[in-house]
Structures are given as C-alpha cells and as structure tokens.
Amino acid sequence: MAITFGGLATGLDTNAIISELMRIERSPIKRLENDQSYFKSRLDVFSKLDGKLQEFFAKAEAIDTSAELNSPSVKTSTEDYLSATASGIADVGSYQVTVVDLAQQQKDVSQGYADKTSATFGTGSLDLTVAGVSTSITIDSTNNSLEGIAEAINNSDLGVQATIINDGTATPYRLILTGESVSDSFSLDSSGLSGGTDTNPTMTNTQVAQQAHIVVDGIDVYSDSNSVDSSLPGLSLELFKADQNVSTTVNVSVDKDATKEKIQGLVDAYNGVINYIAEQKSADWGNDSAFRSIKRHLQDILVSRQSGSGAFSSLSQIGFETQRDGTISVNSTALSDALTDIYEGVVSLFSGTSDSDGISAEFATYLEQMTDTATGLYAGRKESTESNLRRIDQRILSLEARMEQKEETLRARFTAMESLISGMNSQSTFLSQQMNILSNMMNKG
Secondary structure (H helix, E strand, C coil): CCCCCCCCCCCCCHHHHHHHHHHHHCHHHHHHHHHHHHHHHHHHHHHHHHHHHHHHHHHHHCCCCHHHHCCEEEEECCCCCEEEEECCCCCCEEEEEEEEECCECCEEECCCECCCCCCCCCEEEEEEEECCEEEEEEECCCCCCHHHHHHHHHHCCCCEEEEEEECCCCCCEEEEEEECCCCCCEEEECCCEECCCCCCCCCEEEECCECEEEEECCEEEEECCCEEEEEECCEEEEECCCCCCCCEEEEEEECHHHHHHHHHHHHHHHHHHHHHHHHCCCCCCCCCHHHHHHHHHHHHHHHCCCCCCCCCCCHHHHCEEECCCCCEEECHHHHHHHHHHCHHHHHHHHHCCCCCCCHHHHHHHHHHHHCCCCCCHHHHHHHHHHHHHHHHHHHHHHHHHHHHHHHHHHHHHHHHHHHHHHHHHHHHHHHHHHHHHHHHHHHHC
C-alpha cells in the first residue's frame, strides 16, 4: 500500500477517520472471531469432559465382574518354601501345601580346559540326544574350539543351551549344557571327534531334569515350572524350596478394605463428572443439553434397582447418599457393615449375577458409548465444531478481502477530496492575490 499523508488540505486526520470507519466495517469479522473463540473453548470443555468420562469408565469397567471386585487376601504360615497370590476368583479357605520337588532342567558339565578359543579338538561330529532323538552336529576346522563347540550346539536349536564358565583353576574353562525342558533328558556323545590335541569333552551330570511336585491337601500336583497356578482356581504359588516333610498353610480370606477402596474409586470418578458439569453452569455453554443428558443418565443408573443382585437391590442400602449438588457420598460405616455381613451381596450389586448386569456394568455400558472415539459425545462435537470453524475461516477470508477493497476505496475518496479542496484552496489564494493587486492599483489612482 502506498504511503499517504491525510489532512494536508483539509486539516482533518483522515487516517484516523478511515481507521474508525474500518473498525465499524470490521464488526462482522470481530463477531466471527468471537464465534471462533467460543467454539474452540467449548470443544476444549467437551474434551476435558470426555477425559472425566473415560476415567469413570475405567473405574466402572474395572469392577463390573465379581472376579475384579473381589479382593482376596493371602497369607502363608511360612515364606521359606513358597509364596502365594490370589485373583478375584480365588475361593476363600485354608490349604495345606507341601513342596516335594522343585522344577529344574538337566545340567551337565565337562572337564576343565586351559583355553577356550584354540582349535585343539578333533573334527567330525557330536551326537546330541534329546528326549530319545539323536542328532549329529558337525565340528570342523572352523569350530573345533571349546567356544566353537558351544556355538555349534546352540545353533542346532535342539533344546539344549551351551555356555562356558571359568572356575578359577589351572584348567578353568568348562562346557555347561542346560536343558530347556524340565521333562526331557539329554546326552552328548563326543566320540565322533578325532585328531585333536585335547581330550574330547566328557559330560558329567550335576542336575537331573524334573517337574515341580507339590501336594495340596493330599493331592499330587505337577508343573513344568516353579510357578504353579493350575492347582487351585485363582491361586498362584511361587515355589522356593522343597521339603516333603514340611507343610505350609495357605489361608485365603476376603480383603474388605481393598474392595471398599475399589468402590470408593468408582464414587470419586462419578463425582468428578458431576462436579465438572456443575463448573460449566456460568459459562456460555452451561445450558448445553449434553450436560443435562449425561447427568440425568448417570443419576438414573445410580438410583436404579437391581432385580437380580441378591441381598441388596439399591446402593442406598449399603450407605450411598445423594447430595444436593448431585454428587454422592458413602457412609463408611454402613458400607463396612454390609461388606462384613453380606459380602457377596455387595459384590453382586456392583458386578451382577449370571442373569443380570450389576450397577458397574450398567455404568460401563453407557460410558463406553459416550466415550467411543468414532460415535461418542466428544467425537460428534469435535466433528461439528471443526466444520463450523472451517466455515467461519472461509467467511473471515472473504470479508477480509472485502475490507481491503473497502479501505482502498475510502482512501481513494479521501484523497480525491483532499485534491479537490487543495485545488479550491489554490484558486482562493489566487483570487485573493488578484483582489489585493486590484485594490492597490485603485488606491494609487
């Protein structure tokens, strides 16, 4: 844009006049920019609401089955032989467990050698037999060292791992073979090697392969590892030491405090949603129907009666109370009493039964729909908001182009006015000069 100097002829601040006129002309753009700010702020609110709903969904889904809400506590009479952990499906009770054998792989060790890298062994083949199946492993001039033999065994992928240890003696390097399975034995025959300066490896067994063996209340149980989770439903045992003459008592009981904590987590997440909705009341979008709809649906589920839940049919029976602001509080004593008196009834109220969903499942079903990344509340608002913002952007671009043309027109008109007045001022000055000359001539005459 060319530099202009307004008001030279008229004495008016034409730049200021044009700026003010353009400010008025730009009012529609300002309104559109305000609309942009509104839509962006509202979308941010729904994004945060979606986060609150997702937190609530996670808490509800985490306890919508009895296995998830149950919180068994496990104690053992001693930790010398085993440890125990329990999932929600573990049955309450006491068990006697004896660790007869630990699971272990077979281990064989060779005699010692002074060097592990020198090609001092003969060439030919090693015969490795695993679970009764024999396989020949080729040893030639490229791998007839102790390290080469170990690598060849490992590369054969037959279920035996070869390593080399240093025992610190005069001939420190020993070949160690370890089976991968506790069920399969193996053997290594090195008689197929000939021509070497070192004695062929002779393997000595140091540990036999065996399954873990425990006795649970008089019943023998076997496992391929020392982590046993198939003997008792929901109970996992980690075996440390075997002694067939010692029995460990494993007690499984209900951890009411842990269950209560999970329920409180659901309450806190519910209140988080309700409080966030309440915080929006004073905002321009505070009356959005979505807020009312969410709050109404959550409250409907909260006060619903569960026909198939057993001893309890509503949350009010276990100490839940609705506050005036829509949040809920829990009478800790009432909930503790309910968990103590009829624990399964409380669990069924939240997690349901085989015939019906519990309150947690109802919350989870609704919240899953509301937070769906494709069809949920935020997804829909995001799509419509972005559409509105694109429309506003296009409208602003169009108006900006018109404003630029408008300003050029105004400047051209004011420039023309300045030129006209400047010309008239010049004519006025000329006429005044001529009148002065005429007056002077008449005075002299």
